[in-house]
C-alpha cells in the first residue's frame with residue numbers, strides 16, 4: 085500500500101535521513117520510534133508528499149507519490165500532523181465534512197453519500213452530541229477526536245499520524261489507539277504512526293521501525309525491536325525490559341538518573 089525505498093533528505097549543513105526504507109500493508113499498523121531529532125517528522129513529510137526526498141522514492145498503491153495529483157492523493161492518504169487540528173471557528177460537523185472535499189466535484193457541496201458518511205463517522209466516534217459545538221471551544225483531547233473523525237470521513241487507504249497521543253491523558257491515549265487499530269483492521273487501512281511512548285508502540289503496533297540519526301536502526305516486531313541493547317544504543321538510557329503480564333508485549337521500565345548523559349548537570353545559578 086505505502087512503500088518507501090532508500091529515502092535520503094538533507095537540509096543545509098544537516099543530513100536528516102539516510103536511506104530509510106519501509107512498507108505498510110492494508111490493515112497493518114507500523115510504529116516509527118526514535119529520539120528527538122532522529123528524523124521522524126521529516127520522514128512523515130516525505131511520505132505525505134509535503135516534501136520531496138533528495139534520493140529514493142515513495143510509492144502509493146505501486147505508483148510513485150509524485151505521479152499522483154493532490155486530489156487523488158488526498159482520496160487515499162490522510163494525515164494527522166504533529167500540531168493536530170487548528171483551533172478553527174467551525175462546528176464539529178463542518179470540520180468532519182471537510183474530510184469529504186477530495187471526493188467532491190469542483191463545488192465542494194456535500195452530496196447524499198457525503199452526508200451519510202459524515203453521519204456514520206460522527207456516530208462511530210461518539211461525536212454526535214458535540215456535532216454543533218465550535219472546534220475552537222473544545223479541549224485538546226476532544227479536538228484530536230475530531231481530527232481522527234475528519235481523517236476517517238476522508239475514507240483513506242493509508243493513515244499517517246505524527247505523535248497523536250502527546251496531549252492526551254491515558255484513557256484518551258488508549259481510546260484513540262484502540263479506535264485507530266480496530267478501524268484500520270476492519271477497513272484494511274495501512275496505518276503509520278509516530279510514537280514517543282515505546283510501551284504504547286509495543287502494545288499497538290504490528291511492527292516497529294526504530295530510527296537513529298536518520299538511519300533505520302531496526303525494523304521488526306515489537307519483541308525483535310525493543311531490546312535492552314537497542315534501546316541503550318539508540319536512546320542512551322539504561323532500560324529495564326519486562327513483559328506485559330496480559331498481552332506479553334515488551335514493556336520498558338525507566339529508572340531515575342538514566343537520562344541523557346550528554347546534558348550538563350545543573351549547577352547553582354544564584355549562589356547566596
Ligand SMILES: Nc1ncnc2c1ncn2[C@@H]1O[C@H](COP(=O)(O)OP(=O)(O)OP(=O)(O)O)[C@@H](O)[C@H]1O
Pocket residue numbers: 095096098100118119120121122123124125126127
Ligand atoms: N526545515 C528544516 N530545515 C533545517 N533543519 C531541519 C528542518 N526540519 C527539520 N530539521 C532538522 O532535522 C532534524 C530532524 O528533525 P525531525 O523534526 O524530523 O526530527 P524528529 O525525530 O521528528 O524530532 P522530535 O522527536 O523532536 O519531533 C533535526 O535536527 C531538525 O533540526
